[in-house]
Amino acid sequence: MANIIYIATSLDGFIARKDGNIDWLMEIPNPNNSDYGFSSFIDGLDGIIMGRNTFEAVVGFNQWPYTKPVFVLSNKLNKVPDAYREKAKIVKGDIGGIVESLRKDGIERIYVDGGKTIQSFLQRDLINEMIITRVPILLGSGIPLFAEMNFETKFKLVDTEILNDSLVRSTYLRSP
Numbered sequence: 699m700a701n702i703i704y705i706a707t708s709l710d711g712f713i714a715r716k717d718g719n720i721d722w723l724m725e726i727p728n729p730n731n732s733d734y735g736f737s738s739f740i741d742g743l744d745g746i747i748m749g750r751n752t753f754e755a756v757v758g759f760n761q762w763p764y765t766k767p768v769f770v771l772s773n774k775l776n777k778v779p780d781a782y783r784e785k786a787k788i789v790k791g792d793i794g795g796i797v798e799s800l801r802k803d804g805i806e807r808i809y810v811d812g813g814k815t816i817q818s819f820l821q822r823d824l825i826n827e828m829i830i831t832r833v834p835i836l837l838g839s840g841i842p843l844f845a846e847m848n849f850e851t852k853f854k855l856v857d858t859e860i861l862n863d864s865l866v867r868s869t870y871l872r873s874p
Contacts, residue, residue: 699806700826701747701797703816704739705843706833706865712840713813718751722835727862734831734861740765745805747789747796750775752812757782769800771815793822817845828853831867 706723707713714720743766748756750772756763757779768786770778771793778786789796800808810819819825830843853870861867 699801701808701810701819701824702743703810703819703825703828703830704736705811705816705829706831707843708833708835708837708840710836710838711842711844712837713843714841715837716840718755718841720755722837723833726833726865729862732862734865734867736763739829740809743807743809745769745800745807746809746811747771747800747815748810749812749815752815753778753786766809767805769796771796771812771818793818793824797824813841813843816843820844820851821847823849823851825851826872828870829867830870831861831865834864 705713708722715722740763745767746764747769748771750770753768753770753772753775762782762785764785769789770786771790772788773790775788777783778788797808810816810825816825852873854873855868856871857869859867
């Protein structure tokens, strides 16, 4: 069982602008129209947990990018839009309890997405793996990937790749 972060950050550690905009990610040159391994990553998962803000951003994409069940962590939403009813489900409550419930339903490998959701999982020490792609831009401000925590968490670097001569993707596994 694993809870995995797969995300891009600016060099200064931001995952989005202050208003949540990720337009800077769309400006990355991609001459081969590559998904940089995202489809393969998704294929190895059982499900996805994301926060409400991330879900609302994804709903605005031209195409639904997921083939796995999506669980939207929200205390504000009571239902997903009708067009996404078969693709996403609202989950509420304690993160540990939600993860335990998903595990009982066979959802073992979970992609955790969204700034606040990632930070909540880290604060509960529920992240086993991080795949972080650094984009060569300094945003100066925005939504940080990491927030202040009240304990130290160690990870081991297990892989680093250079993608498209500009992106650096590093994979970290939780150290005991």
